[in-house]
Amino acid sequence: MANTSLSLGEHWELFIKNEVASGRYGSASEVVRDALRELEERKNKLDILRAHLAQGAAQAARGEFVEDYSIESVISELDQEI
Numbered sequence: 001m002a003n004t005s006l007s008l009g010e011h012w013e014l015f016i017k018n019e020v021a022s023g024r025y026g027s028a029s030e031v032v033r034d035a036l037r038e039l040e041e042r043k044n045k046l047d048i049l050r051a052h053l054a055q056g057a058a059q060a061a062r063g064e065f066v067e068d069y070s071i072e073s074v075i076s077e078l079d080q081e082i
Helices: 010-021 028-061 071-081
Strands: none
Touching: 010 028, 028 071
């Protein structure tokens, strides 16, 4: 795997150092990889949510409504898709 050099700034360098020191991670690379996985998961969830919202807006524009649909059910469906 290729090495990549990043300038993170003092705040993030200290954060990473503290995460490694806590024992939760074995290296700075593990901290960054975990953060990137979280970012990717959040992005994927947002992409799915945006697609659902676009679909819902199109259905609403056509007058197609579901009466008993709650935000909780949308979130539950989103969590199941990921």
